[in-house]
Amino acid sequence: MNGADLLCDTLLANDVDVCFSNPGTSEMHFVAALDRKPQLRCVLGLFEGVVTGAADGYARMADKPAVTLLHTGPGLANGLANMHNARRARTPMINVPGDHASWHLAADAPLTSDIDGLAWPMSHWVGRATSPEDVGPKTEEAWTQSIATRGPVTLILPADSAWGEVEARTPSKLPMPVPPAIDEGPLKAAAQALKSGKRCALFLQHRALRERALEWAGRIALATGADLFHPQSDRGQRGAGRVAVRMTPYNVDMAIQALEHVEVAICIGAKKPAVFFGYPGKPSSPLPDAAEVIQVAEHEHDLEAALQQLAEAIGLTAKSPFKANAFVQNEIAEPTGALTPATIAAAVARRLPQNAIVVEESVTSAGPLAALSPGLHPHDHLPLTGGAIGEGIPLAIGAGIACPDRKVVAMQADGSGMYTVQGLWTQAREELDVVTIVYANRKYAILQGEMRNVGVNDFGENARRMLDLDRPDLDWVLMAKGMGVDGGRAETIEEFCKLLDHAMKTKGPFLIEARI
Incomplete structure (x- = not known):
């Protein structure tokens, strides 16, 4: 047994059985060890941002970490960027970049x-x-910390720690880390605020947006009028029968x-609201300056338990009512007219x-589909969380690996x-059941909006060259087919609906380029 074998065995002992990878020379002993461990599914990404983004999507849906294999510092x-998104999403992920053999570092080789x-x-x-013997304890610590x-x-694996021999052993499964206790002080303050008649709002994030946690939030909202x-x-878990939460x-x-209107902001999993960017003359938080902020629970707490304790503190029980979303999906009319985000949303929603x-x-x-989502079949929603663009396609990979029996619908901007x-390419290789809908407006529309936000309404040649995606236009159908994904282009809503009907009935990856 070498250090790389011990790494794999320690991961498997703790139910980490998917490796998203893009390896290089320094990681070949890890690759060889993976080859000896067929229980670990290996998924190749052709760029490391695909690898880390896919690991993020996988953990969001599997509720456990995957491991990534990356090539030294540049890899x-x-x-x-997608590790940043995972950090903001509070997604467990074990990244293993290789490094040169420890004695080779002094040579200052190119990598x-x-x-x-x-x-x-x-x-x-x-x-x-730091040694082959150190691989097991460090892997256990990495899993526990994630x-x-x-x-x-991130667990850095020098090549000599990977190839060095260790005494054969069978790693044990580690105990699941216990969430910290919730502080009684903020909990009581939040309960008092909810009973005071003040205008309160609950700000929920992470596992506070799961179905059972939302039911407790819904009981609180119905009983107190809190937003x-x-x-x-x-x-987020959305759809009929669930509790709606406004973004x-x-x-x-x-x-x-x-x-x-908010007088008291009660934060459970979320922090005090902050706007995405700073603008001249605008505040960093959209809350009124006088609003009180009560942080009841952080991301590492048991957020469902926090909401339950808060509900019970104001006299509610599991039998207390909440307002569930009505199912209205069948009432959405088939869209007509131009191909727009609104008509695309209606077609997808139906x-x-x-x-x-x-x-x-x-x-x-994104807005039109979000507005329709409460009345649709129950579904999960995985958004771009950290703001670093380029995660949609990888998130869909991870979700498809984690949930192979569920349809993944990826709503993707072209830029x-x-x-x-x-x-x-990875979607095709892994035969994932993903429908990718590309909103092909041929521009960075979000940045054009931000230019207007800072007072620039007339774009000159240089601005247009940096914000438009034309000359030449991107051909998403050709790109997809070149990577093994079938697809088609829609320029009318009727063409889009026909392609979408085919994609929904077909198992496997399919891409629709919607020329809006």
Whole structure:
């Protein structure tokens, strides 16, 4: 047994059985060890951002971490943007970049870099296996930290720690980290605020947006009149029979208007609301300055238990009523007219199957489907959480690996999709049941909106060259077919509906380019 074998065995002992990878020379002993462990499913991504984004999507749906295999510092650096998204989504992920043999570092070879320094800003924990014997304990610590802190961790594996021999052993399964207790002080303060008659709002994030947790939030809202809001989160459970939660608007002025009535903000999993960017003369938080903020529970707490305890503190029980979304999907009319985000949303909403997974990176086109989602079949929603674009296609890969029997519908903007378009190849290779809908407006529309937000309404030649995606136009159907994914282009809503009907009835990856 060598260090790489021990790494694999330790992961498997703790139910980590998927490896998203893009390896290099320093990781060949890890690759060889994986070849001896068929229980570990290996999924190749053609770019490290696909690898880390897929691991994020997998953990969001599987509720357990995957491991990533990355090539030294540059490979890790290529994956950092989607590690940032996973960090903001509080997604457990074990990243294993290889490094040169420890005695070779002094030679300052071309790929030598400060891997520790690269990893820390996007990791909740960073460790380095200093010897083959150190691999087992460090792997156990990495797993524990990824679960306890709910975020990405990085275990650096020098080549000599991977190839060095160790005494054969069978790793044991580690105990699941216990969430910390919820502080009674903020809990009592929140209960008093809810009973005081003040205008309260609950801000929910992470596992507070799961179905059973939402039922407790719904009981509180119905009994007290409190509003329910959420920022972008890792995974929300939406649809009929569930409790609707309003997303805090992205636009700063709309967010300020939406929250202008809030006297007490009760945060469970979420932090005090913040706007995405700072603008001249605009606040960092959309809350009124006088609003009181009570942080009841952080992401690492048991958020369902926190909501239950808060509900019980104001006299509610599991039998207390809540307002569930009505099922109105069958009442949505078949769309007609131009091909727009609104008509696309109506077409998708009418056809969304039971228990689907909606991956959301449509950026400026997301609103219409979100408005319809409460009345649809129950489904999961995975949005772009950290704001680093290029995660939609990889998230769909991870969701498809985690839930092979569920339809994945990926709503994808064209500009951000080009960051990780290589992920379509992985979807084809793994035969994933993913429908990718590309909103092909041929521009970075979100950035055009941000230009207007800072007072620039007339775009000159240089601005247009940086914000438009034309000359030449992107051909998504050709790109998809070149990577093994079938697809078609729609320029009318009738063409779109025909393609969508085919995609929903067909098992496997399919791409629709919607020319809006």
